[in-house]
Amino acid sequence: MAENTVALTEVQHHEPILLGFTAEGWVYWGLTIFLLLAIFVGKAPKRIAEALDARIAETRRQLDEAKAIRAEAEALLAKAKAQQAASAGDAEAILAHARQEADDLIAEAEKTATELTARRARMAEDKIAAAERSAIAEVRARAAEAATGAAARLIAEQHDVKADKALVDRTIAGLNRVH
Template identity: 50%
Template sequence: MSNTPPPEVFATEPAEAFVEEGHGGAPVHSEPELFGLAPFQWVSIAMLLLLLIAFLGAKVHRIIGRGLDDRIAAIRSQLDEAKALRHEAETLRDEYKRRIAAAEKDAETTLANARTEADKIRAQAETDSAAMIERRKRMAEDTIAAAEREAVQDVRNRAAMAATAASRKLIAEKHDAQADKVLADQMIASL
């Protein structure tokens, strides 16, 4: 053991006990009182209050417990509802993601089809334009050829008319009525 001195205890003055002189000359120790009640009475009152609190507190505890249970059930139902709403929202989100992806795919397909169709239409238009140009060229050539034929025919007709007129004039100058009669008789005989 170590040689440490014991702790110093401060001395206090001893409490004075109130002592009354009893009937037989012996001193009587007087108990402390509060509001005229002795300590054992205060203990009895405290125990009574404790029992009342325990008895009434059990009912309060049940009421509080029931209220807490109801609150817990309400919170659980709200959590379940929130979970269901979250699941529904996730389902809707996934569905809309699928719809958006499908719409984008449809848009890409539609765009590709439109480009293909536009290429076909352009190629067809080029083909049709070339065919129409060729037809118009042929029509112009045919019109020019017809005009040439008409002009040649007109020139021939004019030449024939001029030749006829010239031959008439020549015949009229060189033939007389007698020569015409002989010529007409020869023609009739040959028939």
């Protein structure tokens, strides 16, 4: 049988090395040097502190502004609640006044209706009384007419020239007397 032989080869991967540092090492050293230069030469901490102080001051200013706005909003809310309470009271007063006016108008209308009814009743009674008086006057006029007519007939039937002469004489004799 044939022997199987496997040849293993080891692949070595070598990174370039310069002064004992690989590329990754040089990146770390470069970053460290840059940061040290930025800190000591560029006065980065002072600038960072100033930037942070400015940000803190801006944040405080915004907080103070927010507190002022909140206080103003609370004052406006309190004012609105007071106005709402006042307008609720005003609404009640207006409703009470309107109810009072309505009651007064109803009472006035009832009084006016009662007076108008009484006045019309008096007018009707006056018309009835006038009609009664007119009817009574008419009845009296007819009765007087009838009585006059009847008296004229009776006189015409019962009186003749002799009776008239005696009546005229008596009347003339009565004229001579003084009352």
